[in-house]
Amino acid sequence: GQSLEQPSEVTAVEGAIVQMNCTYQTSGFYGLSWYQQHDGGAPTFLSYNALDGLEETGRFSSFLSRSDSYGYLLLQELQMKDSASYFCAVTGGGNKLTFGTGTQLKVEL
Amino acid sequence: GAGVSQSPSNKVTEKGKDVELRCDPISGHTALYWYRQSLGQGLEFLIYFQGNSAPDKSGLPSDRFSAERTGGSVSTLTIQRTQQEDSAVYLCASSPLPSEPQHFGDGTRLSIL
Numbered sequence: 001g002q003s004l005e006q007p008s009e010v011t012a013v014e015g016a017i018v019q020m021n022c023t024y025q026t027s028g029f030y031g032l033s034w035y036q037q038h039d040g041g042a043p044t045f046l047s048y049n050a051l052d053g054l055e056e057t058g059r060f061s062s063f064l065s066r067s068d069s070y071g072y073l074l075l076q077e078l079q080m081k082d083s084a085s086y087f088c089a090v091t092g093g094g095n096k097l098t099f100g101t102g103t104q105l106k107v108e109l
Numbered sequence: 110g111a112g113v114s115q116s117p118s119n120k121v122t123e124k125g126k127d128v129e130l131r132c133d134p135i136s137g138h139t140a141l142y143w144y145r146q147s148l149g150q151g152l153e154f155l156i157y158f159q160g161n162s163a164p165d166k167s168g169l170p171s172d173r174f175s176a177e178r179t180g181g182s183v184s185t186l187t188i189q190r191t192q193q194e195d196s197a198v199y200l201c202a203s204s205p206l207p208s209e210p211q212h213f214g215d216g217t218r219l220s221i222l
Contacts, residue, residue, distance in 0.1 A: 030208065031208075033210065041215070042113075042200065042213040042214060042215045042216060043152070043200070043202075043213045044213070045210040045211065045212070048210060087151055087152065089152075091208065094157070094165055094167075095140070095157070095159070095207030095208060096142075096154055096157055096165065096167075096168075097142070097152075097154065097211065098154065099144075099151040099152040099153075099154075100151055101150060101151040102150075102151050
């Protein structure tokens, strides 16, 4: 089976940098994805790592270490609109996504 | 280009009734997924359709839940004899191929009285 752990909540100030971690245990692993979900909204895809290292997309970067079963999402130049829940998800056998319970990011002035 | 469309957006029904939830995936997407999300929780996988292959039903919580996908496009999730614990947001997602990022609909918020 799959299990993922994320901190439940992170608070940061506008303009700062925040890192949200994800550790996983999995019986099959193809990649780690990150999704953003605003209250009442649909999850939206942010990034995907299949290989070790850092992937950068604008203010968002995602990192993966397969040997450590660990990844993180890095948000730079935080904006109030970044306040949302962020979910990591593992693509395992059968192409299914298993989601973590999510980190609620609160951005303050 | 339309995204994933789900209907109804909200559904309130009495315990014991059957409900049908609909998902219209993005045109051309071969993979379709159903998830359930309870308040403040992550997404729980329910079922996965890929092309004409037999669906992966391993996430369905009981035999009261079933889903079908007609013509490789529209999908319906049916919950029979609903229970209060079925109250949740039911999300549908599709992707061009199984390994590619999933695009989610806005979900159906189901409330069982």
